[in-house]
Amino acid sequence: MKSIFISKKERRKALVGGSFVAIAFVLACVFAIYPIINSLILSTTSGRGVVTEFVGLGNVKRIFNDTVFKTALKNTFIFFVFQVPIMLTLALFIASLLNDRTLKFKGLYRTAIFLPCVTSLVAYSILFKSMFSSDGIVNQLLLFTGMIDVPIAWLRDAFWAKVTVVIAITWRWTGYNMIFYLAGLQNIDPCIYEASEIDGASKTKQFFAITIPLLKPVILFTSIMSTIGTLQLFDEVVNLTGGGASSPSLNATLTLTQYIFDLSFKFVPNFGYAATVSYVIVFFTAILAILQFRVAGDDRG
Amino acid sequence: MIVVKLRSFVRYSFLNIAAFVSIFPFVWMIIGATNSATDITRGKFTLGTELINNFKMLNEMVDLPRLFGNSAKIALGGMVLQLFVASLAGYGFEIYRNKISEKVYTVLLLTMMVPFAALMIPLFKLFAGFNMLDNYIAVILPTLAMPFMIFFFRQNTKTFPIELLQAARVDGLNEFQIFFRIYMPTMKATYAAAGILSFMTFWNSYLWPLIVIQSDDKQTLTLAISSLSSAYFPEYGVIMVAIVIATAPTLLIFFLLQKYFVAGMLGSIK
Numbered sequence A: 001m002k003s004i005f006i007s008k009k010e011r012r013k014a015l016v017g018g019s020f021v022a023i024a025f026v027l028a029c030v031f032a033i034y035p036i037i038n039s040l041i042l043s044t045t046s047g048r049g050v051v052t053e054f055v056g057l058g059n060v061k062r063i064f065n066d067t068v069f070k071t072a073l074k075n076t077f078i079f080f081v082f083q084v085p086i087m088l089t090l091a092l093f094i095a096s097l098l099n100d101r102t103l104k105f106k107g108l109y110r111t112a113i114f115l116p117c118v119t120s121l122v123a124y125s126i127l128f129k130s131m132f133s134s135d136g137i138v139n140q141l142l143l144f145t146g147m148i149d150v151p152i153a154w155l156r157d158a159f160w161a162k163v164t165v166v167i168a169i170t171w172r173w174t175g176y177n178m179i180f181y182l183a184g185l186q187n188i189d190p191c192i193y194e195a196s197e198i199d200g201a202s203k204t205k206q207f208f209a210i211t212i213p214l215l216k217p218v219i220l221f222t223s224i225m226s227t228i229g230t231l232q233l234f235d236e237v238v239n240l241t242g243g244g245a246s247s248p249s250l251n252a253t254l255t256l257t258q259y260i261f262d263l264s265f266k267f268v269p270n271f272g273y274a275a276t277v278s279y280v281i282v283f284f285t286a287i288l289a290i291l292q293f294r295v296a297g298d299d300r301g
Numbered sequence B: 001m002i003v004v005k006l007r008s009f010v011r012y013s014f015l016n017i018a019a020f021v022s023i024f025p026f027v028w029m030i031i032g033a034t035n036s037a038t039d040i041t042r043g044k045f046t047l048g049t050e051l052i053n054n055f056k057m058l059n060e061m062v063d064l065p066r067l068f069g070n071s072a073k074i075a076l077g078g079m080v081l082q083l084f085v086a087s088l089a090g091y092g093f094e095i096y097r098n099k100i101s102e103k104v105y106t107v108l109l110l111t112m113m114v115p116f117a118a119l120m121i122p123l124f125k126l127f128a129g130f131n132m133l134d135n136y137i138a139v140i141l142p143t144l145a146m147p148f149m150i151f152f153f154r155q156n157t158k159t160f161p162i163e164l165l166q167a168a169r170v171d172g173l174n175e176f177q178i179f180f181r182i183y184m185p186t187m188k189a190t191y192a193a194a195g196i197l198s199f200m201t202f203w204n205s206y207l208w209p210l211i212v213i214q215s216d217d218k219q220t221l222t223l224a225i226s227s228l229s230s231a232y233f234p235e236y237g238v239i240m241v242a243i244v245i246a247t248a249p250t251l252l253i254f255f256l257l258q259k260y261f262v263a264g265m266l267g268s269i270k
Helices: A008-042 A058-064 A067-098 A106-118 A121-131 A137-144 A158-186 A190-198 A203-231 A235-241 A256-266 A271-295 B002-033 B037-041 B051-061 B064-095 B099-113 B117-129 B136-143 B147-157 B162-170 B175-186 B188-204 B207-212 B221-229 B236-256 B258-269
Strands: none
Touching (some): A008 B064, A008 B117, A008 B136, A008 B147, A058 A271, A067 A106, A067 A158, A067 A203, A067 A256, A067 B002, A106 A158, A106 B002, A121 A158, A121 A235, A121 B002, A121 B188, A121 B236, A158 A203, A190 A203, A203 A271, A235 B221, A256 A271, B002 B236, B051 B236, B064 B136, B064 B147, B064 B175, B064 B188, B064 B221, B064 B236, B099 B147, B117 B136, B147 B188, B188 B236, B207 B221
16 A cells, blocks of 8 residues: 655644544544444344344344334335425425515515524424314314314324324424525526526526526435435424324324334333334435435436 | 516415414414413413413423523533534544545545434443433533534635635644634634534434433423423423423524524535
């Protein structure tokens, strides 16, 4: 191997640089790299509490026969498949509305729509739980405006509980993503739009031919961040639909992270099996991220 | 002309609805704090008279000043340490980059993709092994070197004028003095933005504290709110008061430092 550092000066520079990143590096090794590897080793063991034995791929086999796991996986995917596109489309749409120079009260709209981001995930989940109770304010508003005839059992029904979770997450994160799109839109040179207007392009055509391609890096960033977030869903489902009086069909919104938590800290702990389930999330996060890089035509990933 | 007017009408209507939906839960939270649990589940949407009563009940059910203090300890301590660790690293990666440091940086960023669920069991075992559960150090330590923060500082260091660095070297400052005396004061806005983000993350954190914190007197506001609401008949009025108190600091930061707040989020895509 050739010497990496050409001169003494460069070696010194690397040493100083190394000392700047040293604390972060050590912390990352102990609290990120080590746990990832340890998790993989744990996933080959099984047992209750401290008494564990090596089972090799036994946990993987168990996963395929675990109906609760399958439910959690299915739920997590339903949330991902519906929630992420709805939220990102909405955020992009609102951002492009707000990017119009002729729009009045722009700052006010932006602040209002961004405001949900200041709430904690636990706090807003509980707010939504109280709003979506069977004779709660949401049902009353819908009945009052004639949009429904009978109250919806938002938190009791397996289908509507999922809808409530999707609505809640969309409320919390649309403004967050909108801010990224707004920043991206402001970086687009207005001349491009003016030129295309002269060429006779409609607003819709402009949106698909100019806005979306130029925002591609930002869209990729937000969709990967949202994917990671949705696959790790925990706070919301625990506080909004899990536990309490409101959900007799407990597994209707069970997510993978919640299942891992239950396996490790709620039931008699089986860390090995829980670690195996956690690697399912690692696996899907990686696959989906690679997929999104491919779709966006960015091969740097 | 009619088309233009119609388009404008649709646009404003849509934005009004979006703004209304965004604001509504906040209004609901404040109204809820003044009502009884029964009225809240019945969807009563007018100010009630239960505010003081709810507040009293909350104080009977939990040790509010202690919960608030615990959350503040974690959020402020975590924020200061995280800013320190992440800014040192972000600065180091950007200013002294070489082939090896770039590789380390890439690996660090990749750990951002690893879901916390895959880390929490080994982390729990690690802290249990050192007998450090139920300890705020255990709450803060794992997230101190948050890749996102390091990334954020590195991106912002790109705007740090290199002339300042060279001038300081000519003046005879050593590399660490440059960081503490020149870089830190120059990057105040970046620290403010990252600080807000960091404070919010620690203040609102739930899953990891839920695992680590065990004794009652170490509970945080967020943990207490969650456990209050998991009762069979949640005392919503009381809970709303707690939620208002828990949300007030972040709301305040948002309105006072909105510029930094937004800059903090956007810094990552510059």
